Amino acid sequence: MSKVTTPYFSFTPAPAPPSGAARAGGFYTSHGEVLTPAFMPVGTQGTVKGITPVQLREVGPQVILGNTYHLGLRPGDSLVARLGGLHRFMGWDGPILTDSGGFQVFSLASLRKMTEDGVTFQSHVDGSPQFLSPERSLEIQRNLGSDICMALDECPPGRMERAKLEASMARTTRWLARSRAVPLQPHQGLFAINQGGTHLDLRRRHLAEAMDMDAKTPFQGFAVGGLSVGEPKDEMNGVLAEFVKELPADRPRYLMGVGTPEDLLFGIEQGVDLFDCVLPSREARHGRILTSRGKLNLKNARHRETDLPLDPDCGCYTCRTFSRAYLHHLFRCGELLGFTLNTIHNLSYTVGLTRDARQALLENRFPEFAQTARARWQTEEP
Amino acid sequence: MSKVTTPYFSFTPAPAPPSGAARAGGFYTSHGEVLTPAFMPVGTQGTVKGITPVQLREVGPQVILGNTYHLGLRPGDSLVARLGGLHRFMGWDGPILTDSGGFQVFSLASLRKMTEDGVTFQSHVDGSPQFLSPERSLEIQRNLGSDICMALDECPPGRMERAKLEASMARTTRWLARSRAVPLQPHQGLFAINQGGTHLDLRRRHLAEAMDMDAKTPFQGFAVGGLSVGEPKDEMNGVLAEFVKELPADRPRYLMGVGTPEDLLFGIEQGVDLFDCVLPSREARHGRILTSRGKLNLKNARHRETDLPLDPDCGCYTCRTFSRAYLHHLFRCGELLGFTLNTIHNLSYTVGLTRDARQALLENRFPEFAQTARARWQTEEP
Numbered sequence: 165m166s167k168v169t170t171p172y173f174s175f176t177p178a179p180a181p182p183s184g185a186a187r188a189g190g191f192y193t194s195h196g197e198v199l200t201p202a203f204m205p206v207g208t209q210g211t212v213k214g215i216t217p218v219q220l221r222e223v224g225p226q227v228i229l230g231n232t233y234h235l236g237l238r239p240g241d242s243l244v245a246r247l248g249g250l251h252r253f254m255g256w257d258g259p260i261l262t263d264s265g266g267f268q269v270f271s272l273a274s275l276r277k278m279t280e281d282g283v284t285f286q287s288h289v290d291g292s293p294q295f296l297s298p299e300r301s302l303e304i305q306r307n308l309g310s311d312i313c314m315a316l317d318e319c320p321p322g323r324m325e326r327a328k329l330e331a332s333m334a335r336t337t338r339w340l341a342r343s344r345a346v347p348l349q350p351h352q353g354l355f356a357i358n359q360g361g362t363h364l365d366l367r368r369r370h371l372a373e374a375m376d377m378d379a380k381t382p383f384q385g386f387a388v389g390g391l392s393v394g395e396p397k398d399e400m401n402g403v404l405a406e407f408v409k410e411l412p413a414d415r416p417r418y419l420m421g422v423g424t425p426e427d428l429l430f431g432i433e434q435g436v437d438l439f440d441c442v443l444p445s446r447e448a449r450h451g452r453i454l455t456s457r458g459k460l461n462l463k464n465a466r467h468r469e470t471d472l473p474l475d476p477d478c479g480c481y482t483c484r485t486f487s488r489a490y491l492h493h494l495f496r497c498g499e500l501l502g503f504t505l506n507t508i509h510n511l512s513y514t515v516g517l518t519r520d521a522r523q524a525l526l527e528n529r530f531p532e533f534a535q536t537a538r539a540r541w542q543t544e545e546p
Numbered sequence: 547m548s549k550v551t552t553p554y555f556s557f558t559p560a561p562a563p564p565s566g567a568a569r570a571g572g573f574y575t576s577h578g579e580v581l582t583p584a585f586m587p588v589g590t591q592g593t594v595k596g597i598t599p600v601q602l603r604e605v606g607p608q609v610i611l612g613n614t615y616h617l618g619l620r621p622g623d624s625l626v627a628r629l630g631g632l633h634r635f636m637g638w639d640g641p642i643l644t645d646s647g648g649f650q651v652f653s654l655a656s657l658r659k660m661t662e663d664g665v666t667f668q669s670h671v672d673g674s675p676q677f678l679s680p681e682r683s684l685e686i687q688r689n690l691g692s693d694i695c696m697a698l699d700e701c702p703p704g705r706m707e708r709a710k711l712e713a714s715m716a717r718t719t720r721w722l723a724r725s726r727a728v729p730l731q732p733h734q735g736l737f738a739i740n741q742g743g744t745h746l747d748l749r750r751r752h753l754a755e756a757m758d759m760d761a762k763t764p765f766q767g768f769a770v771g772g773l774s775v776g777e778p779k780d781e782m783n784g785v786l787a788e789f790v791k792e793l794p795a796d797r798p799r800y801l802m803g804v805g806t807p808e809d810l811l812f813g814i815e816q817g818v819d820l821f822d823c824v825l826p827s828r829e830a831r832h833g834r835i836l837t838s839r840g841k842l843n844l845k846n847a848r849h850r851e852t853d854l855p856l857d858p859d860c861g862c863y864t865c866r867t868f869s870r871a872y873l874h875h876l877f878r879c880g881e882l883l884g885f886t887l888n889t890i891h892n893l894s895y896t897v898g899l900t901r902d903a904r905q906a907l908l909e910n911r912f913p914e915f916a917q918t919a920r921a922r923w924q925t926e927e928p
Contacts, residue, residue, distance in 0.1 A: 210875060214882040217867070219598075239850070239875040247853050247871055255867045468621070471629050485599070485637045489629055493592060493621040500596040500885055 173353040173384035175200075175416050175437070181528045185409045185435035188525035191385075191416055193227075193259040193311035194351035195251065200416065200437035201518045201525075202226040203428060204261060205445060205511050209234045210244075210254045212511070213445055214504045217255040222481060223511045224519070227259035227311070229440045232304045233268035237287050237294065241307035249309030261440075262310035264301045264357070267421070270319040278318070280335065298339040302346040302354075310352065314387065315343035317357040322394030324361060333359050333366060337373045344377060353384030355418060358411075361390055362399040367407050378412070385416040388436075392421045401430055408434040425454055425517055425541065429534050432521050444514040448506035451495045454513045456537070457544035460488075462506065467492040475546070480512035481505075555735040555766035557582075557798050557819070563910045567791045567817035570907035573767075573798055575609075575641040575693035576733035577633065582798065582819035583900045583907075584608040585810060586643060587827060587893050591616045592626075592636045594893070595827055596886045599637040604863060605893045606901070609641035609693070611822045614686045615650035619669050619676065623689035631691030643822070644692035646683045646739070649803070652701040660700070662717065680721040684728040684736075692734065696769065697725035699739040704776030706743060715741050715748060719755045726759060735766030737800060740793075743772055744781040749789050760794070767798040770818075774803045783812055790816040807836055807899055807923065811916050814903050826896040830888035833877045836895045838919070839926035844888065849874040857928070862894035863887075 178188040190199045205212045205220070208231045212220055220228070230250055235241060244253050251257055269276065273285035273294070282297025301316040317336040320329055336359055348354065356374045360367030374383070388408065391400045404419070408431075411417045418438035419431050428439055444454060451462035455475035460467075462474075473483035474491065482491070482505040494502030517537070524533035560570040572581040587594045587602065590613045594602050602610070612632055617623060626635050633639055648665075651658065655667035655676070664679025683698040699718040702711055718741055730736065738756045742749030756765070770790065773782045786801070790813075793799045800820035801813050810821055826836060833844035837857035842849075844856075855865035856873065864873070864887040876884030899919070906915035 209879045209881055210872070211881050211883040214886070216601075216863070216883065216886065218863070238879065239871065243851060243871070246851070247869060253869070253872050255872075469625060469628070481598070481600070487629060487635070489621065489625070490592070490635050490637075497591045497620065499591060499593050500882060501593040501598065503882055504596070504598065504886065 173416070175385075175414050177413075178522075178526055180526045183525055183528070183530040184433060186433050186521075186525055186530055187435055187437070188522045189416075189437060193353070195257060195259045195311055198226040198259055198416075198438075199519075199522060200226070201428075201432045201521055202438055203514050203518045204229045204438060204440040205515070206231075206440055206442045207254065207256075207260075208442075209238070210250065212507070213449070214500075214507045215511075219481070219504075219508055220256065220511075221258075223508060223515055225258070225511070225515050227261055227438070228256065230254075230260050230262045230308060230310060231265070231268060232262050232301055232308070232314075233265035233272070233296070235262075235308060236265060236296075236304040237289050241304040245307035245309070249307075251309065259312070260308075260310040261312035261355075261418075261438075262305045262308055262314065263420075264314040264316040265296055265304065266301070266316050266319050269296055280338075282316075298342040299346055302343055302348065306346070306348050306352065309349060312385065313348060313352050313354050315340050315354060315356055317359055317389055319393075320359065320361065320390060322361070322390075326363065326366075329359075329361055329363070330366065333370050337370065340374060341377060344381065355385040355387050355416075356383045357387045357389040357420070359390045362395055362403050364403060364406055367403065368410065371410065375412075383415065385418060385438075386411045387418040387420050389420045391419070392423055392427070404431060404434045404436070408436055411435075425514065426538070428514070428517055429521070429537060432518070433534065439518070444510040445507050448510035449503045451502075451506065453506060453546070454510050455546045456513075456540055457546040458541045460546040462488070462492055462495050474509050475513065478509065478513060478516070480509050480516075482509040482512075555798070557767075557796055559795075560904075560908055562908045565907055565910070565912040566815060568815050568903075568907055568912055569817055569819070570904045571819060575735070577639060577641045577693055580608040580641055580798075580820075581904060582608070583810075583814045583903055584820055585896050585900045586611045586820060586822040587897070588613075588822055588824045589636065589638075589642075590824075591620070592632065594889070595831070596882075596889045597893075601863070601886070601890055602638065602893075603640075605890060605897055607640070607893070607897050609643055609820070610638065612636075612642050612644045612690060612692060613647070613650060614644050614683055614690070614696075615647035615654070615678070617644075617690060618647060618678075618686040619671050623686040627689035627691070631689075633691065641694070642690075642692040643694035643737075643800075643820075644687045644690055644696065645802075646696040646698040647678055647686065648683070648698050648701050651678055662720070664698075680724040681728055684725055684730065688728070688730050688734065691731060694767065695730060695734050695736050697722050697736060697738055699741060699771055701775075702741065702743065702772060704743070704772075708745065708748075711741075711743055711745070712748065715752050719752065722756060723759060726763065737767035737769050737798075738765045739769045739771040739802070741772045744777055744785050746785060746788050749785065750792065753792065757794075765797065767800060767820075768793045769800040769802050771802045773801070774805055774809070786813060786816045786818070790818055793817075807896065808920070810896070810899055811903070811919060814900070815916065821900070826892040827889050830892040831885045833884075833888065835888060835928070836892050837928045838895075838922055839928040840923045842928035844870070844874055844877050856891050857895065860891065860895060860898070862891050862898075864891040864894075
């Protein structure tokens with residue numbers, strides 16, 4: 165195994181009093197420190213949809229996410245490498261995490277065929293035959309030059325029969341061992357992904373297998389995958405409440421594909437450090453706005469004449485500059501600027517929620533912070 | 547007549563040696579000085595499509611254009627007035643010129659019916675019956691609170707029979723007299739529009755009628771309308787070469803709906819001060835890029851791997867930050883950010899062309915400047 169632990173990735177808890185399992189902390193990458201808890205905006209195709217890197221910098225994420233599946237297909241990872249890597253290509257000099265591409269292969273591609281070696285599938289872009297394996301996934305991520313790479317896992321659907329799920333997890337474990345053998349760039353770290361659906365015993369077994377490998381050469385972080393994929397919310401939360409605290413405390417913990425403001429708060433309470441989700445930016449493009457007083461539908465005629473910002477408690481560019489009446493107008497007209505301004509707000513709100521949670525943890529007032537946030541979502545009118 | 551001349555609008559030529567009819571100058575508005583020659587980006591529905599006011603400020607226009615027809619229909623001019631006017635509504639504190647709405651009524655609306663009083667038409671948004679008259683056009687513009695208002699004119703098509711055109715112009719003259727009687731806000735100025743197609747004698751007669759009114763109370767500027775509407779380019783240029791210099795030298799001269807970089811340069815040479823056109827921003831959204839070396843089609847596969855900016859001689863955000871390869875990728879993926887970045891460049895290039903022309907005029911090297919620009923467009927490969 166050529167992969168070595170770099171000093172970059174060791175998780176350092178902030179000097180704050182404990183608040184249950186919730187924790188503030190951070191780790192270094194060669195593109196900067198990542199202060200946690202942190203929400204990662206999703207930059208699927210080499211862009212967080214509709215906003216420039218300057219605007220993204222003001223939104224203030226600690227790290228953003230790039231998609232291995234999408235970028236590998238288009239423009240192609242070797243082209244991105246020739247052009248200096250993903251950071252330079254997209255003009256973002258902060259930390260980047262790339263996913264493994266597995267989730268997209270299982271949700272977007274057609275004519276999938278799984279073997280022990282990997283997955284053959286048809287590109288959703290041009291129908292061309294493609295192949296993804298643990299080795300190919302990490303080759304793409306090495307070419308993209310992201311700071312954090314994810315090992316390829318099989319992504320089972322939310323409600324898979326237990327025996328099938330066990331077989332899928334066994335394969336993911338074998339793929340994890342193969343992933344560790346792939347040489348990365350010196351600045352890159354590798355995170356392992358834990359599967360097991362809502363079966364706590366399966367998740368524990370899967371983690372034990374990863375920890376066996378970790379004892380020889382450590383992973384730089386651990387992710388919880390296979391949640392928020394259609395299972396009931398209380399089942400997901402039950403797993404998180406029991407399981408997150410069992411992940412190694414000295415490594416970043418990443419809950420994949422989550423989520424709503426409520427989900428972020430719950431995850432932080434269970435000890436999660438990193439989140440990603442398309443929800444804030446996708447909702448923004450549909451005029452659904454996240455605020456400290458709950459959700460706001462910009463399409464609603466009651467905002468037509470309202471000379472208030474989307475969220476009077478928000479300091480983002482959109483809220484500093486424009487009224488709901490203006491944003492309602494842009495949305496009704498289908499103006500591109502509306503997508504941009506709504507995205508700036510929704511991402512600012514979501515990134516800000518994790519930043520505020522961190523500050524509350526540092527100041528030993530996190531339970532009150534969480535209680536107040538929930539009460540406002542539930543009782544106030546945006 | 548309640549309209550009085552404000553000191554804001556008197557055109558002041560810059561202290562530069564003459565270069566034929568071409569002139570550098572400027573005039574004041576209550577939202578800032580307008581240094582000319584100047585190209586006005588078009589903000590049809592209260593937004594220059596796809597870019598924020600911060601990005602627009604960096605593009606650097608002296609003045610932008612808002613659409614009376616569009617904003618009067620949606621969100622409605624009285625709503626904009628209640629929200630503090632168009633500047634505040636759209637977050638732009640620089641000068642704004644509003645058109646009269648006539649051009650859109652004649653190009654977008656259906657079921658038009660013209661009378662001496664005005665035009666009844668069906669809204670292209672919701673089919674509702676609407677009415678536009680000289681008085682209503684200026685009421686909308688007063689409510690929007692733009693700095694420069696345009697008098698409503700009939701917009702005849704490019705190739706109208708002479709007798710019909712004369713009748714139309716006579717009506718436009720009567721409408722101009724009515725327009726002057728409409729009270730505006732104290733900071734607002736009124737420009738008269740000259741029609742006459744490609745008939746020089748008709749344009750002269752029409753101007754003489756306006757100058758009769760001007761002798762009593764001056765207009766704040768004069769526009770040349772009814773060109774670039776389908777007539778051959780050499781006919782348009784012929785009219786400009788003879789006619790622009792006959793417009794009063796002490797007032798801004800505005801050539802409406804023009805145009806391409808070549809058209810701007812020709813217009814400046816004839817003594818035009820202001821231009822507007824959707825071309826640079828519309829072309830940007832179609833991946834057609836204006837550069838100092840001529841037009842570049844971003845769709846073209848030859849840009850797929852090119853690690854060069856759109857225009858190596860351009861200092862805009864897009865050119866400072868991104869490669870053609872990245873912009874080609876965004877365009878192929880249909881990513882919103884591509885529209886934004888291309889728009890920033892095309893507008894920066896066009897606004898920059900008029901700014902550079904002004905600088906060349908101030909430095910007594912305008913003929914060389916124009917010659918070099920044309921030679922590069924024609925002979926170099928972007």
